[in-house]
Amino acid sequence: MTPFLQTTREGAIVTLTMNQPETRNALTGNNAVQEFVDACDAIRLDTTIRCVIVTGAGPVFCSGGNVKDMQRFFNQDIKPDLIREEYRNGIQRLPKALYNLDVPVIAAINGPAIGAGLDLTCMCDIRIASDKATFAESFVKVGIVPGDGGAWLLPRAVGMSKASEMAFTGEALNAQEALACGLVSRVVAPDALMDEALKLARKITANPGAVLRMTKRLLREGERSSLESLLELSAGYQAIAHKTAAHKEAVMSFVEKRPASFED
Numbered sequence: 004m005t006p007f008l009q010t011t012r013e014g015a016i017v018t019l020t021m022n023q024p025e026t027r028n029a030l031t032g033n034n035a036v037q038e039f040v041d042a043c044d045a046i047r048l049d050t051t052i053r054c055v056i057v058t059g060a061g062p063v064f065c066s067g068g069n070v071k072d073m074q075r076f077f078n079q080d081i082k083p084d085l086i087r088e089e090y091r092n093g094i095q096r097l098p099k100a101l102y103n104l105d106v107p108v109i110a111a112i113n114g115p116a117i118g119a120g121l122d123l124t125c126m127c128d129i130r131i132a133s134d135k136a137t138f139a140e141s142f143v144k145v146g147i148v149p150g151d152g153g154a155w156l157l158p159r160a161v162g163m164s165k166a167s168e169m170a171f172t173g174e175a176l177n178a179q180e181a182l183a184c185g186l187v188s189r190v191v192a193p194d195a196l197m198d199e200a201l202k203l204a205r206k207i208t209a210n211p212g213a214v215l216r217m218t219k220r221l222l223r224e225g226e227r228s229s230l231e232s233l234l235e236l237s238a239g240y241q242a243i244a245h246k247t248a249a250h251k252e253a254v255m256s257f258v259e260k261r262p263a264s265f266e267d
Contacts, residue, residue, distance in 0.1 A: 024061025
């Protein structure tokens with residue numbers, strides 16, 4: 004079987020390219036979820052990696068679930084409890100792996116991001132879109148609900164009102180509309196997308212890896228913790244950060260008026 008993910012690396016930057024354009028980079032009916040989970044496990048353990056870019060091959064970023072594959076659920080022998088377990092042990096592992104990855108993740112959205120494909124972008128920290136990109140929380144259009152965590156992810160990206168509008172209508176946003184509601188942080192020409200994503204990734208990876216990972220963890224915890232709990236965690240992380248070689252290098256380079264050089 005041809006791998007779903009194509010993995011490339013430039014220094015501390017890993018790029019994961021969804022590479023099944025014949026299925027519009029669908030996430031189900033193939034090995035996509037397992038490959039994402041395996042990739043996230045490997046990235047988490049490799050402390051030399053400081054940033055990840057997720058993008059798609061072909062004209063589509065990701066079409067989400069394979070709608071043709073859903074026809075098998077019409078079989079009366081496949082009971083609801085089996086479908087529930089398939090979701091739990093299948094696509095629901097994707098947000099747990101990618102959203103919770105400690106390394107900063109950039110989604111470089113080259114084309115339509117539909118259903119679970121849109122939710123995949125919301126699992127990433129930063130979203131950059133080609134002006135060819137479109138975005139739709141389209142589950143309702145095929146008579147299902149967001150089964151991959153989209154009802155949790157999308158409101159955190161665009162707010163509850165906009166997320167509700169998108170989920171209840173299933174209608175698509177174009178790239179400029181996505182920029183206006185904060186779903187993406189910038190829109191660029193298609194041929195500039197990966198250059199912009201790599202340029203941003205290089206700015207990120209110029210910083211110390213351990214501190215990047217702790218900073219991302221604080222941002223994630225801040226979404227669901229009380230201020231008091233987050234302050235306690237921040238104090239603990241800060242104590243660790245003050246004792247790192249990277250912190251010493253940053254301070255000394257400032258004092259000595261020279262560029263800092265961080266080696267994890």
